[in-house]
Amino acid sequence: MPQAATVPMMSLPSSSPISLPVLSPSGRSNGPQAIGESERTRIADDLRALGMKDVRFAKSDRMLYSTEASIYQVDPIGVVVLDRPRDAVTVVRYCAEKKLPVLPRGGGTSLNGQTVNVAVVLDFSAHCRGIIAIDAEAKRCHVEPGVVLDQLNDALKSKRLMFAPDPNTGGHNNIGGMIGNNSAGAHSILYGRTSEHVLGLDVVFADGSTHRLDEGSCERDPAQRAIARAMADIALPLRDEIRARFPKIVRHVDGYNLDLFLEQLDRSTPGTFDRVNLATYVCGSEGTLATILEAELNLVAAPSKTGLAIVGFDSVDASLDALATMLSTTPAAVELVDDTIIDLARKNTEYARYVELMPQPTSGRALGAVMYVEYFGFAADGSDIRAKFGELKSKLPHAPIQCHLDPSAMKNAWTLRRACEPLLHGLPGARKPIGFVEDTAVAPERLPGFIREFKAILANHGTFAAFFAHASVGCLHIRPLLSLKSDTDREDMKAISTEIADLVVRHGGALSGEHGMGRSRTHLAERYFGAPLVDAMRRIAAVWDPDGRMNPGTKIRWTDPNTMVESLRVKPAATVLGIDGSNVYFDYEKEHGFGSAVEMCNGAGLCRRLTAGTMCPSYQVLRDERHSTRGRGNHLRLAITGQFSDDGKSPRWDDPDVYETLRLCLSCKACKSECPSNVDIAKLKAEYQAQRYRTTGVPLQARAFGAVRTLNRMGSLVHPIANALSRFPPFRWLQEKTLGLDRRRSMPPFGRSALRWMASRESTSSIAPDNAQVRAPAVVLFADCFATFSEPHVAHAAVETLEAFGYRVVMPDLGCCGRAQISMGDLERAKLTCAGTANALLAAVERERAVAVVALEPSCLSALKDDWQELKMDVGRSALVRLRDMSFLVEEFLDRRWDAHPKRPSFLAPTEDVVLHGHCHQKALWGSDSSAALLRRALGERITVLSTGCCGMAGSFGFTTDRFDLSMQIGEQSVFPAVRAAADATVCAPGTSCRHQILDGTARHALHPIEIVRRLLS
Ligand SMILES: Cc1cc2nc3c(=O)[nH]c(=O)nc-3n(C[C@H](O)[C@H](O)[C@H](O)COP(=O)(O)OP(=O)(O)OC[C@H]3O[C@@H](n4cnc5c(N)ncnc54)[C@H](O)[C@@H]3O)c2cc1C
Ligand code: SF4
């Protein structure tokens, strides 16, 4: 392991000193006005001169780090995205010289304001993700602070080891952040908090000196020995006070770990600090003591099997009354989910299906709450877990219990449990679930009484809360519904927090069981610990950081209760000015208005996951906050709420930085379903662009891409010439120069129009249609631009298959679905295009008395079923809803009506394996099974649905010179490797862009599902 203490001192740039008063005498931050833009520029230049490559001090860049998962927003001084942990030493030394505050940051998933401050932010999350060494035998590892928990546990899987603390944000939080917050998760009943698993830390102190902190290092390092000495001098006289005031429960992260320091002192050889480990004291310090460069962690054996019993109750009270019984079965976790969350999950596209994993109430009443009771097992056949299920059932004979051993069912159930907090943000109304008393903890046996009193306090203030999370250790998440825009509610917030602090003290509990103090709780420290202990903690913090420059104010210094209601992300007076419901292009009723649509992101950061789902393809490759859904949502919110405008009020539609942030959004719609708050960036992006185009006009490239149907029609008319031309290098050069179409991208070939094929088929039929044919139910085939003019064989297969099932197929020239214009933000034209096509489609449906509209291309169908429903266009809502409800992908239609088809041809025995890659819009809106179900009927076991994300093409996204490379990198994330791995299988993809991308990325020709079904028809 490299020795941090050997990092050489750098020579500082020669610019004049920057005098930034960090804290006012009251200990409050001076706020963003304390530093001007010119000083920021000077600091940024200095840092660049010191070799920092990614320095973000411009307002729109740094503001992406002004929020986290909390309610706060604070403009930082600037941000350094670190290339490697060691760069932090350079920055911290520079800040020490210039007396600048410093704030280390990981995934930014904190809930109390501890990662936002007027400071130079050090972002470890982008590049400091190295797993340096794993010693499986000694059960230890060394990691960089930006390593994501799930990333580490994936690397440990083959060694049957794991890092035990498991906060809900394991897919995107960082080890540095877990240490900073002393995180713990569902299994803390077995494993405790992060502080129980940190063996050593390499850190840089506020003065720029580097140290290795571990047990025994105080004896080696004079600086650490001096700190330990000073801490002992302050803490020992307060020994009794510390023992009396610190709670005796698993979960508590209030203040600093003085209780653990005392224990280490007690274990040390008299006159030495040989058992003191200052790393333990850094755990939970919320970035206020030292910056972590590397961590040595303890690992535990991973269970070979897990089992999950979900127990249903009529009410939260009933579930808590049964808690002791559940705990008596020695579970690994007991987690509560209440009815508010269950109802919200039922209304969410992604989570509704996971509710089915819960038990059905036997009483006939609705589920009032469920408890997730998890067991770890070590028997290969799972018999020990089954025995536990039996024990639980016998002890709770009247409760409905659903037991799961299937890994994918359990994964889905836990996905729902993890989404509890973000799901709450979907509650309608001005009042939102606000996190400021949300992780109080008491001994589990006190929970029923504690919760009753908690509810009474909320009721006194005219509100209520949802209840969920870690019942096993008495740490429930409770978010009262309040409106941050209301003066009265903000006053209530302060009063509730004080009353709850007193309640916690009465029950011997913790103010914070896992989320820390941040901005919302620091002022309560004296009320909770008493003045002498807080004074001791302040004096100790000053030993580590004499100027109070590390995350200033946080944790122990702020005393004013107003801190908790200041620097809010939602501004009390914030309105979206200059724009109202009448001049936006989309309807925002579902989001409760345009203003709340732009404020829907809660910052929890699920969109920064790297290992699951599609959201967010560009972030998964670039790992840049700016290109996460959260970054895009933040930029849009800041621009639209006037925070990037000169007057600070009017929305700014022409911000080049916001445009740049949106440029790499693929409009894949993954966020619309995967984001628990259903933040719909594709829609907001189109709206933002459209508002911008009101003044700038629509650029040539956007207009050309939006005219895809006309261009494809022209190409099809002269397809031999057009195809030759698109392979002709000078022509490709010209296309690149004028339209930005990258020369490396192959062009989709044109073919003879499927409309002409259909017309000639009808006119050359020598046999007049018989009565049966005339009477056959009609379906309208929505002939999209690609199946019509580029891939007519797909349309042919659809027509022939539908006819084989006994349908009369009508394929009129209806026009374009408007997908390309919507994605380009050319909404003025899209309104006309979509209305024209919708009217033509409605007329065709009426004329033919069609039983359904069937489509081939998921992105066209998503326009009809999703975008058309919200775009304000001149077609009646009920007609659009009717179209939505009768429209399907062709393969989905054939599967859904399986028992009602006029004819049902049999399939040939399959001779091939097929792998299916679903389209992003399909996955987001109606699931890959819409294609897979029919294929399963035809192919049986020989169809595999690939677990792939976005292919990276996304319509015209992957065609342009500025996005081609990213497009191919996104393909390499999951689609290309999965296709390559299925070397002997036929590749199937319903999306035309996906098929094109698969061809360019793997040289494999993918088929539309209906082509596969067609060739299996006997
Ligand atoms: C939906 C949701 C669910 C959550 N569930 C849980 C849960 O079950 N259990 C739980 O404990 N928490 C939970 N949290 C809180 C949070 O996710 C965890 O505390 C998480 O471990 C923080 O990691 P992070 O990388 O996001 O840290 P950040 O939020 O970036 O930082 C956390 C603190 O650590 C400090 N820090 C970060 N990096 C360093 C470094 N290199 N050196 C020194 N200090 C550093 C920061 O200054 C900050 O004070 C939840 C949050 C959300 C939004
Ligand atoms: S976009 Fe959605 S997933 Fe991402 S931080 Fe915001 S609310 Fe969370």
Ligand code: SF4
């Ligand atoms: S639409 Fe897709 S690319 Fe755009 S923000 Fe959402 S998930 Fe990311």
